[in-house]
Amino acid sequence: MQLLELQRKISAREAVIGVVGLGYVGIPVAAVFAQVGFRVIGVDIQSERVESVRAGQSPFGGKEPGLDRLLAEVVSAGRLQATLDYQALSQAQVVLVAVETPVDSHQIPRFRALRSASQSLGAVMRPGVLVVVESTVSPGTVDGMVRETLERESGGKVNVDFWLGVCPERVMPGKLLSNLKSMSRVCGGSTPEVAAVLKTLYQWVVQADLDLTDIVTAELVKTIENAYRDTQIAFANEIALICEALGADGWRVRELVNKSPGRNMHLPGAGVGGHCIPKDSWLLAYPVREKLPLRLIPAVRAINDDMPYHMVHLVKRALELAELSVKNSRVAILGYSYREDCDDVRNSPSAVLREELLRLGLEVVVHDPWVTEFQGDLVERITGSDVLVLMVGHSDYQTLEWDKIKSALHTPLIVDGRGFFDPKQMRELGFVYYGVGRGKG
Numbered sequence: 080m081q082l083l084e085l086q087r088k089i090s091a092r093e094a095v096i097g098v099v100g101l102g103y104v105g106i107p108v109a110a111v112f113a114q115v116g117f118r119v120i121g122v123d124i125q126s127e128r129v130e131s132v133r134a135g136q137s138p139f140g141g142k143e144p145g146l147d148r149l150l151a152e153v154v155s156a157g158r159l160q161a162t163l164d165y166q167a168l169s170q171a172q173v174v175l176v177a178v179e180t181p182v183d184s185h186q187i188p189r190f191r192a193l194r195s196a197s198q199s200l201g202a203v204m205r206p207g208v209l210v211v212v213e214s215t216v217s218p219g220t221v222d223g224m225v226r227e228t229l230e231r232e233s234g235g236k237v238n239v240d241f242w243l244g245v246c247p248e249r250v251m252p253g254k255l256l257s258n259l260k261s262m263s264r265v266c267g268g269s270t271p272e273v274a275a276v277l278k279t280l281y282q283w284v285v286q287a288d289l290d291l292t293d294i295v296t297a298e299l300v301k302t303i304e305n306a307y308r309d310t311q312i313a314f315a316n317e318i319a320l321i322c323e324a325l326g327a328d329g330w331r332v333r334e335l336v337n338k339s340p341g342r343n344m345h346l347p348g349a350g351v352g353g354h355c356i357p358k359d360s361w362l363l364a365y366p367v368r369e370k371l372p373l374r375l376i377p378a379v380r381a382i383n384d385d386m387p388y389h390m391v392h393l394v395k396r397a398l399e400l401a402e403l404s405v406k407n408s409r410v411a412i413l414g415y416s417y418r419e420d421c422d423d424v425r426n427s428p429s430a431v432l433r434e435e436l437l438r439l440g441l442e443v444v445v446h447d448p449w450v451t452e453f454q455g456d457l458v459e460r461i462t463g464s465d466v467l468v469l470m471v472g473h474s475d476y477q478t479l480e481w482d483k484i485k486s487a488l489h490t491p492l493i494v495d496g497r498g499f500f501d502p503k504q505m506r507e508l509g510f511v512y513y514g515v516g517r518g519k520g
């Protein structure tokens with residue numbers, strides 16, 4: 080099929096859309112294209128994901144406004160079908176790839192899922208198909224490994240027998256559907272004409288700018304936008320450490336710095352978790368790691384990865400100043416997900432804190448209203464603890480019963496990892512308060 084014919088089919092919503100990878104990205108994108116009238120075939124290798132979609136239910140917990148209802152609607156209307164069988168993708172004229180693209184503990188990108196998806200797709204895709212990678216990848220991956228794999232498996236050639244594009248996702252757990260529709264997207268095409276076809280496709284679901292470019296630029300923009308945020312957060316964290324050392328209130332310092340035009344100091348905190356920020360800086364650095372002496376990105380990652388260990392330092396200091404033995408103390412961690420009001424625990428700073436405290440011989444209890452394993456009555460959970468550590472600013476923690484908490488604790492010590500509580504108010508309630516960035520202890 081010629082590109083113009085494909086563009087016409089997309090404009091008429093006659094093109095069948097395949098989605099590979101039914102995860103945080105794949106499910107919302109499959110649902111919204113089905114919602115606007117396309118026939119969508121979702122493929123995954125995990126049967127529980129396929130079953131969940133078939134049942135019209137999103138497999139993620141947490142608050143995903145509207146997702147369950149939308150899934151049920153498009154599945155019952157027969158516009159979204161889910162399957163384990165890649166062969167079904169031979170019916171698609173457009174295939175979106177949204178599989179995981181992690182980095183390992185040595186910061187090496189592990190694109191096994193992407194390679195396998197490309198192999199399976201290449202073997203079944205029909206001539207004239209448009210393949211669009213939505214996963215976040217190292218710059219150079221799509222025109223490299225993905226293109227080579229698709230060409231090898233299909234026996235075809237890019238821009239002759241199939242077309243290739245990149246449209247990086249911009250989603251955030253808790254706002255999957257709204258972000259998808261409201262955030263602008265970069266459309267990188269293997270040719271300028273392909274980029275224009277991407278715009279024709281995404282215009283159906285995105286009510287924001289669709290910026291046309293080439294494949295490598297699109298890969299760079301995505302990894303850089305998150306590396307930029309990572310850097311901003313690392314700066315805020317290093318300033319917090321300076322303010323602690325100099326006895327200043329780093330949160331007040333930040334507030335006043337941001338009054339200066341063009342400043343936007345981010346929030347210092349107990350660490351940087353999640354499925355995007357911690358890995359995207361490494362994805363960006365990987366292709367040039369042997370060509371350039373990268374100094375900033377490794378430093379940024381080191382600063383942010385160190386913050387859970389700074390929380391350990393604050394906990395130990397609080398216990399020592401209360402003349403409690405560090406070894407035999409019990410620590411209650413409030414918040415285990417990587418971010419407020421969501422149940423996603425990927426790369427959670429609390430997991431690092433908990434592991435290190437246990438390694439040091441302390442007893443650790445965890446509460447998190449969003450994470451099944453740690454739900455339950457907070458007062459009961461923290462009873463007998465010597466120190467309370469706030470790691471995630473869940474909305475539930477804005478209305479705590481402090482009198483009950485204080486009497487349940489063995490000692491009224493608080494270490495605040497997110498500038499979440501008001502130090503003055505906590506001290507008036509009889510707590511000894513410590514916090515990231517709080518130089519007054």
Ligand code: SAJ
Pocket residue numbers: 248249250251252304305308312345346347348349350351352353354355356417418419
């Ligand atoms: N964090 C800080 N200080 C900050 C902001 C965040 O310590 O000032 C921590 C959070 O506690 C969390 C981690 O960083 O542990 C990541 O937080 P995040 O707000 O960046 O949330 P993510 O990981 O869901 O980021 C996503 C990204 N969006 C996409 O990749 C499409 C990011 O680019 C967005 O800026 C962010 O959502 C958002 O705010 O929408």
